[in-house]
Amino acid sequence: MSMPISIMEAAREIRAGSLTPLELLERCLAQIRRHEAAVRAWVLVDEAAARQTAVQRTREAELGRWRGPLHGIPIGVKDIIDVKGLPTRAGSPLLGHRPAATDAPVVAALRRAGAVILGKTVTVEFACFDPSPTRNPWNLAHTPGGSSSGSAAALAMGMCLGALGTQTGGSLVRPSAYCGVATCKPTFGKLSTKGIVPVSASLDHPGPMARTAHDLALLLVCLLGIRNWRPPAVPSPPRLGLLETAALADCAPMVREKTHAAVEQLVRAGAVVQPVALPPIFAEVMKMHRRIMAAEAAAYHRERFAAHRDQYGPMIAALLAEGLAIPAVDYLAAKAWHRQFRRVAARLLEGLDALIMPSTPTTAPASLATTGTPHFQAPWSLARLPVVSLPCGLADDGLPVALQLIGRADDDFRLLSIAAWCEASWQFSALPPLWKSESLEPTDEGAKP
């Protein structure tokens, strides 16, 4: 029996009675048992609690009692986000074992919609730069990207059907792109950051990760607590601005070719695509992003860093040391620049339905000592505009290539509809070679989590 791996399919089958929440959970747990030792996507799988919830959702389904659109859907939560009863470790030895007293609002919203919270996924230390132990399921010698590494890798392997992550620079889009899954960074401020370990209050965006644009829309609907939602109409054909990425970083020929091929598919399907040059202010993105992030992260970590500097990884320690040395006037100049940048970035969308560009300049680097470069994602975190990243194909190295669409502020659902339109053109459906067979036996334990 083929098991659904998109939320939409699974939810449809659960509603139809051809799949139970418990069966779906067991399939996810089987994937975890088989592949977790290699992929290392999870900090903690709360098997007992998840099974208890899945049993309850199964009973409710039998009685025709539906919690919401995510009834019985297993979800992974990045381990900087509070889940009641589980510790939030943030990839650091410093936060201790104390369980969170309440769910973060984003977790509570998914639970209300019927989701089964499966456990905590690996995050890069404090959602910054020092690589996590997670590996890229498409090639275990490659980084899965970060900082939402575990959420992306778990999704790519069907260990869960949806996940929560966060992005300050590129922490939703980069790992999703490297691992061949989809994500949406909603407009800044749309989702609560309460109950989430902060990196930088000016830049932190929580967001959903899944396999398709429709799944992302469904997750976002639930995260926002919207009732009776209907997807907005896609402008037909959408008018897209193809960003000239040379201003941001060198783009690998492999990614450039795949991007052009994917854009060509959109044009054949009727999209109007015009080139959009990046204004000169984009040259300062990485410097200003780093300055705001370093100062705000240092303000949050200050006391802990002073007391336990030796327990911080080298990359975050460098960031915090840098942040502590930034004068307030430089920080304020960066914030003034940020306001100006947001205006310039928003104007790029004039006359267009969305902007489009590769999510990353390369496929996942062949290294576990880096999570890759945020050059292609950080501008849109600064811009605070909604972003949807979707895989569009595989490069010659067998790794996924993804494109990101950037939309107007607060127009997240229209962007998701445009993304669904693009997705239909690309028809990306490849799975990591590691996945091998769908018919895993629960006893076939390649590895224990």
Added chain:
Amino acid sequence: MSMPISIMEAAREIRAGSLTPLELLERCLAQIRRHEAAVRAWVLVDEAAARQTAVQRTREAELGRWRGPLHGIPIGVKDIIDVKGLPTRAGSPLLGHRPAATDAPVVAALRRAGAVILGKTVTVEFACFDPSPTRNPWNLAHTPGGSSSGSAAALAMGMCLGALGTQTGGSLVRPSAYCGVATCKPTFGKLSTKGIVPVSASLDHPGPMARTAHDLALLLVCLLGIRNWRPPAVPSPPRLGLLETAALADCAPMVREKTHAAVEQLVRAGAVVQPVALPPIFAEVMKMHRRIMAAEAAAYHRERFAAHRDQYGPMIAALLAEGLAIPAVDYLAAKAWHRQFRRVAARLLEGLDALIMPSTPTTAPASLATTGTPHFQAPWSLARLPVVSLPCGLADDGLPVALQLIGRADDDFRLLSIAAWCEASWQFSALPPLWKSESLEPTDEGAKP
């Protein structure tokens, strides 16, 4: 003939045809000619432009064409606020003579309501601390307070009927209190700061100054562009919280006695007054206020200060040097403290219609080397709550004492109605001795501006 000195009276007489805008302007100009040399409230009186406008408003009045509630009312504008065609000097030699290209939105709003913009009033250098040449009309050896020194002194002498000022620490309330006039610091963010030389974006509040609470309400209605406004009902009797000011600074016995007498009058009129203790967080107000103000002012002045340090006064130079040395993490800690403080301050109003306390701990100090202390005003600038300050009587030294009422965020007009109710109990109507006689001849020029 007795000349009206409140906006309400003057507007009524202009509507009734018993006073023309031109007559009113000439009376203000006569006050300026007679007293400006002693008081030094004005940087620039644009007599020609004001007379031209007043002639026009007079003609319109004859034809029954009314611009708005301020038709023909002469207004002074603090010289950090742009008035089209006039230079904005901000009390500094550094800003040059270039005339402002457009009115600041707050000025434009008053013009639209029919006001006659009379000129620019003296401000303390860059609205900070170094005293201006303005003197207190009640006693020329005493400070008028700052930084809206000229607006307060001009109003006190009937040189204009309304004025614009700004407050970052106590720059509206303190000079108004010292000079025996009224002011309203509206809720933070209610009025645009566009076209105003900034001190500190987190704290800058533009606001109206006048002689009565009703005049302030009228000015605020015009500043906000509200049409068909009707004053909200005053809760009868209002429930007031009398703040224990010992936590903020020593209060002079003279001011304490006058405060208790004024509160006693309110109680006799039916108000319910209960003591309110200030939470411990108020002990940090001055430190945190200074830190936020210094960092933000330094960010704004940075380049100019580096190039022209010698042209800054000693107090602002010290502030900017301090600001340049503040680390971003300390600034961010102050901003986090600020968010917490705002929550604590807002909670003080629970179960009350307004808070009440003296506007200043002393009457105007007998010095021209200081503008007085902001200890009593700065907490409410940080709190971002609306404040109305009104004179309630004269102290034994013959100088005015004022009380300030603090209201709920965005409930500015109800606070103004409560203020009007208090004002009716106090019946403060004294004029500075300097005023002497109402019947000044235009030829009786005690001094030329």
